[in-house]
Amino acid sequence: MRALASNSLLALVLLALAACGRNEPPPQVAPPAPEVGARGNPAQDIDGLRRNIPITTEVTPLPMASVENFDLRRERAYPMQPPTIPHSIEGYQVDLNSNRCMLCHARNTAAQFQAIPVSVTHYMDRDDQFLAEVSPRRYFCVQCHVVQTDAKPLVGNQFRDIDTMLREERAAQAGQAHQ
Ligand code: HEC
Ligand code: HEC
Structure with missing residues (x-):
């Protein structure tokens, strides 16, 4: 009888914990994908040719040499x-x-x-x-x-x-x- 009582107590505690967890934001599984540059690399660390301006931003061309x-x-x-x-x-x-x-x-x-x-x-x-x-x-x-x-x-x-x-x-x- 005592074993049954402690078992149901445990179940209650677990239920309560699960209910609390539901209010928290879901865990982040994967980091957000980085912006991808012209050559498939993360835009921020490639492309001196684009003067390190991300691929999603328009570049103002330099004056012609x-x-x-x-x-x-x-x-x-x-x-x-x-x-x-x-x-x-x-x-x-x-x-x-x-x-x-x-x-x-x-x-x-x-x-x-x-x-x-x-x-x-x-x-x-x-x-x-x-x-x-x-x-x-x-x-x-x-x-x-x-x-x-x-x-x-x-x-x-x-x-x-x-x-x-x-x-x-x-x-x-x-x-x-x-x-
Ligand atoms: C009006 C004559 C003339 C024309 C046309 C010309 N060149 Fe020249 N080129 C020269 C002279 C003279 C030199 C020697 C350096 C100097 O005075 O510029 C030279 C130097 C060069 C050199 C350097 C060679 C070395 O050993 O350093 C190259 C390469 C060259 N020319 C390529 C070309 C190309 C390619 C064209 C066509 C798109 C061309 N040239 C048209 C006259 C000419
Ligand atoms: C496929 C590549 C290629 C093309 C096309 C080419 N060249 Fe060259 N040229 C070279 C290379 C490599 C050298 C240096 C080694 C040698 O002399 O072959 C050279 C050397 C030269 C030199 C220096 C010669 C010397 O004795 O110092 C001149 C001047 C020159 N080229 C002019 C021209 C002109 C004018 C044309 C077009 C009619 C032309 N080249 C097309 C590759 C090329």
Whole structure:
């Protein structure tokens, strides 16, 4: 008899607890989904290109940058880098009938314009055979060569060229040898 009484007391207590629980907000099962950026990452920590403005907010575009036109050849970051174009190319047409770049950069006209003739690779087809004229696969110059603008870089860049890396490695080795 006593066992039954204590059992029903327990049941009552449990019922009361359950009733109290019903008034509390339901437990949060999963955290709210983060805003998703253009590349599927949380919008807040990607996208220097969008200046870290969330994808749901419209960006006011920056003023257009002007093309650098210094006529000074720039250093290449590695031997096979297509050199950047150091002059403006506005209005230079490259199509089926004419190639404005080759007016100055062809072997037989470069001297007249004091331009750098395109290198021999531009006359080679994919089987390394030399053609008389610029190879079709090197015909559309701005596929590989680009002008530079005065725009501020939107994302950081830690590129170091091979000479810098070799110098650091040799300095480190020399340091070890002295120890
Ligand atoms: C009116 C002549 C002329 C035309 C047209 C021209 N260039 Fe140039 N280019 C030059 C001269 C001259 C230089 C040497 C640097 C300077 O004076 O700007 C040069 C330099 C370059 C360089 C740098 C090469 C290096 O080794 O650093 C590249 C790349 C280049 N031009 C690409 C082009 C492309 C691509 C076009 C067409 C969209 C073009 N150029 C049209 C005259 C011309
Ligand atoms: C498929 C990519 C590609 C295309 C297209 C291309 N180039 Fe290049 N260009 C390169 C690379 C890579 C180099 C550097 C290595 C070399 O010379 O092949 C270069 C080098 C050059 C140089 C420097 C040559 C030297 O001796 O220093 C000039 C000038 C040049 N290109 C102009 C042009 C012009 C003008 C066109 C269009 C007719 C053109 N390129 C099309 C990739 C390209």
